[in-house]
Amino acid sequence: MSRTIFYARVSTADQSLNLQRTQAEKAGFEIDEVVADHGVSGVSTKLAERPEGKRLFDKLRRGDVLVVRWVDRLGRDYQDVTDTIRNLMRQGVVVKTVINGMVFDGATEDPVQQAVRDALIGFMAATAQAQAEATKAAQRAGIDAAKSDPKRYRGKKPSYDQRGLEQVQSMTASGSGTSEIAKATGLSRQTVLRIKVDPAAAQAALERWSVSEGP
Incomplete structure (x- = not known):
């Protein structure tokens, strides 16, 4: 059974896990589980190196949906963010953003859709x-x-x-x-x-x- 997992990175005192989750729920996401890292930089620490980021990778399965407020919650480094999203798509995980409702799904076989999707991933990560x-x-x-x-x-x-x-x-x-x-x-x-x-x-x-x- 597929699940919807919400991941949050709360790097400063001005940010709030509850606010990020509330924004996701108002956008229509029904969240099954929340995974969050606190006080972690998205620039210097890759997702796979964060305490809860590691646990997130262990939890996600094919068919699951990973929801983030925006791609900057996954990281602030271009290469890390693009590698992370593409790796998740290869595993059959769909990545969705709360802001603007972006969807990154590796299931599409249409070459035009693939090109648009990959270009968008690169642009947002950059x-x-x-x-x-x-x-x-x-x-x-x-x-x-x-x-x-x-x-x-x-x-x-x-x-x-x-x-x-x-x-x-x-x-x-x-x-x-x-x-x-x-x-x-x-x-x-x-x-x-x-x-x-x-x-x-x-x-x-x-x-x-x-x-x-x-x-």
């Missing part, structure tokens, strides 16, 4: 890695700036948190429109547009406030 690299660069810049001049004017406090910023970036990469993203995140259209235009600046703004405010 986007996840690019977002991670941009975020890291912005974090370093924000931290360095705050340390060098902690009393300087920080600008208006962001109306979003780290989770909201990542959701805007993920949905943007998936092709969602500004209004759709604003509704899903609870942010204004203007805020969503600012993040879309300059995500590095949006990340730096978060860092300025968090560093200046202290623990």
Whole structure:
């Protein structure tokens, strides 16, 4: 009997396992089991090397459905993400995303569908890695700036948190429109547009406030 397993990677305090699961259930997924890794980086730690990631591979069987909020939950490294999805498809596991309802199924034999599917896997994996690299660069810049001049004017406090910023970036990469993203995140259209235009600046703004405010 096939099962639907939801995998979550909760890497920061701003993220929430319950929120990720709730989003999946609202999207229509009936989840049989949840597997989650906490405090694990998607950049430096491959899925197969994470404590619960290892258990996930042991659990999945042919015909099962693996649900993730987006491909960045599987990893932020291009090669790792593409290898993971293709390996799961070869094993007969269908991978689905909550955001935009992407489906990666290895059962299709139509060459055009296969080409589109494989191109989409590569694009989404590359986007996840690019977002991670941009975020890291912005974090370093924000931290360095705050340390060098902690009393300087920080600008208006962001109306979003780290989770909201990542959701805007993920949905943007998936092709969602500004209004759709604003509704899903609870942010204004203007805020969503600012993040879309300059995500590095949006990340730096978060860092300025968090560093200046202290623990």
